[in-house]
Amino acid sequence: MAPLVFQGSENFRLRLILATLAGKPIRIENIRSNALDPGLKDYHVSFLRLLEAVTNGSKMEISYTGTTVIYTPGIIIGGSHSHKCPNSKPVGYFVEPLLYLAPFSKKKFSIVFKGITASHNDAGIEAIKWGMMPIMEKFGVRECALHTLKRGSPPNGGGEVHLIVDTLLAQPITIHELERPKIMAIKGVSYSTRVSPSMVNRTIDGARKVLRNIGCEVDITADVWRGENSGNSPGWGITLVSQGQRGWCTFSEVIGDAGEVPEEIGMKAAYSLLEEISNSAVLGRPQLPLAIVFMVIGKEDIGRLRISRAQIDERFIQLLRDIKTVFGIEAFLKDVDDPDSDDFIVTIKGVGFTNTSKKIA
Amino acid sequence: LKALNGDRRRWDIAKLIYMNNISPNDCIKRWKGEDVDEDHESEIEEEEEDFFQKRNGTASNEKDAHEGDLETFKPYFETLDRLMQKWKKTDLLKDRFIGKPAFSNEDDA
Structure with a gap:
């Protein structure tokens, strides 16, 4: 071939x-x-x-x-x-x-x-x-x-x-996700390696300050690593995840560099999360390729996923083109049946992929 | 098709995606109507685009550089200052959250 x-x-x-x-x-x-x-x-x-x-x-x-x-x-x-x-x-x-x-x-x-x-x-x-x-x-x-x-x-x-x-x-x-899931909670973790634990707490404070008015539960934990298990370099960072209905989520992640202010890193992560939530329908931009690929290799059935207008970017187009080249499958984009929304529904028919490595079907 | 919410969509994104002769970057531009001249896709247009990109502000150049590398996992975000401006009020996102019923008291950021 x-x-x-x-x-x-x-x-x-x-x-x-x-x-x-x-x-x-x-x-x-x-x-x-x-x-x-x-x-x-x-x-x-x-x-x-x-x-x-x-x-x-x-x-x-x-x-x-x-x-x-x-x-x-x-x-x-x-x-x-x-x-x-x-x-x-x-x-x-x-x-x-x-x-x-x-x-x-x-x-x-x-x-x-x-x-x-x-x-x-x-x-x-x-x-x-x-x-x-x-x-x-x-x-x-x-x-x-x-x-x-x-x-x-x-x-x-x-x-x-x-x-x-x-x-x-x-x-x-095969998944069918046609609604934007509501977000029930925001959870997060801030970690540090070989720096003072106060960096972690200050990062969390920065993020909390932004998310205070959002109107849902915010739970950010501290994860301080010391000694042997904390690697060779100092560093710290924060990850925030919004937890939506039916198990969908979006996230943002920022790490700190030398000389940066922990509060700002926390704020940046929080604002990035808000931005990601506003720009996404069901899941965030980094998660989209995984979902699309799993839809493509699914059963020979139509899978549907709601995405927002902002999620159609260069990376999305390249992803769909690469999928078409390899699997010969095209995705269909349809406007949602809602005049107030700019969202699209991506419809993909699975290729009927079966796991050939497995002994039993 | 339903009303287009006031924006003039002249390109159908579903078709643009699979036009392999157009680069993904141009697809997005055309779709969003950022392209100036779309009647002829010739060198003239390309020249014009180069011309535009050179004169663009640093911010959009940064964005271009980021999107050019399709291998990065983390998506592009604007600078902290701009995000702060945008999200001073979180009202826009309210319908996305459920949970704590205390919306009204904490409204003022």
């Missing part, structure tokens, strides 16, 4: 994930070909190695210059592994894509990731635990957990997390 061709390094992980799920070979060309140091970065290669570890029979070829990758996926086998993440990317960069694969594996996933546990651009521990995993639960993946063994702030890391996904599914459940 001739491989599907993609250009550029964007959506690198997602394209490999989609190819693995579909079992189709892909070829990614022109990876950072105009950069001064062209080709794959260390974290790209690290991700390829991880993918190789959790699959059986995958083939990867990287060109001499590192700007082209040909990937022929094998079957997803999972199992117990340990993965050392390079310091250029946090563990979230590697854990997040595995969430797409883990439920469809032959054996249960149990992977220990070592490295940095927080960053400005990638998923933090709480973002995955409280932001992504509840979404997986909606699709039938009930037994998954991410245990924090050690925290490690950038730049030196030294953290350790354990991803466990025990649910093995043939295919995700």
Whole structure:
């Protein structure tokens, strides 16, 4: 079978994930070909190695210059592994894509990731635990957990997390979510490693001040890490999650840098959460790709999900295009039957994907 | 189709998404009506767009840079000051929350 061709390094992980799920070979060309140091970065290669570890029979070829990758996926086998993440990317960069694969594996996933546990651009521990995993639960993946063994702030890391996904599914459940869920509570956690615990409390105060007038319960806990288990660098951060009806949620996450004021970090997280709530219908922007992909690989049935106008952005379009390239499935967008609302309903017919790795159907 | 809430939508986003010859960035621009000239998609238009982007303020350039990298997990947010301005009053979001019945007493931020 001739491989599907993609250009550029964007959506690198997602394209490999989609190819693995579909079992189709892909070829990614022109990876950072105009950069001064062209080709794959260390974290790209690290991700390829991880993918190789959790699959059986995958083939990867990287060109001499590192700007082209040909990937022929094998079957997803999972199992117990340990993965050392390079310091250029946090563990979230590697854990997040595995969430797409883990439920469809032959054996249960149990992977220990070592490295940095927080960053400005990638998923933090709480973002995955409280932001992504509840979404997986909606699709039938009930037994998954991410245990924090050690925290490690950038730049030196030294953290350790354990991803466990025990649910093995043939295919995700079809969802129909046509209403905006109401938000019942906001919960959050503020953590610190190797800094004074007062930083945590000040961060929480900052967030509380903003959320005081919002009119729902706000519960933010402090999580201070000391000694051996707090990694090699000082750092702190906050994650806020809005908990909606029927288990839907949105979240925001901010981490502090040296010289920043904790109260401001807290406020920023709180305002970001409000912004994310106002911009989203059922779930937030970082959670959207996971939901859409799970809808695509669902049963041959129509799944529906309400999204807001603001959620249709560049990333969303690229996601749908990549899905079409790999699975040949188009999503339909329909205005909602409500003149006061700008929202859309995304309608996707599942491909009828079945978990080929499983012995019993 | 129902009334378009006053905005002039000339492009159907559902179709734009799968027009592979148009970059995602341009799709969004066209859809939101930010494009100046949409009759001919030729070099003229592209030139014009370059021209516009160069003269844009720093804020929107920052946004472009962020969205250009589709690998980042965390979405783009405006700066703290602007978010503060926007959310001084939380009335806009009230219908999204249920729970504490004490809306009215704590109204004044």
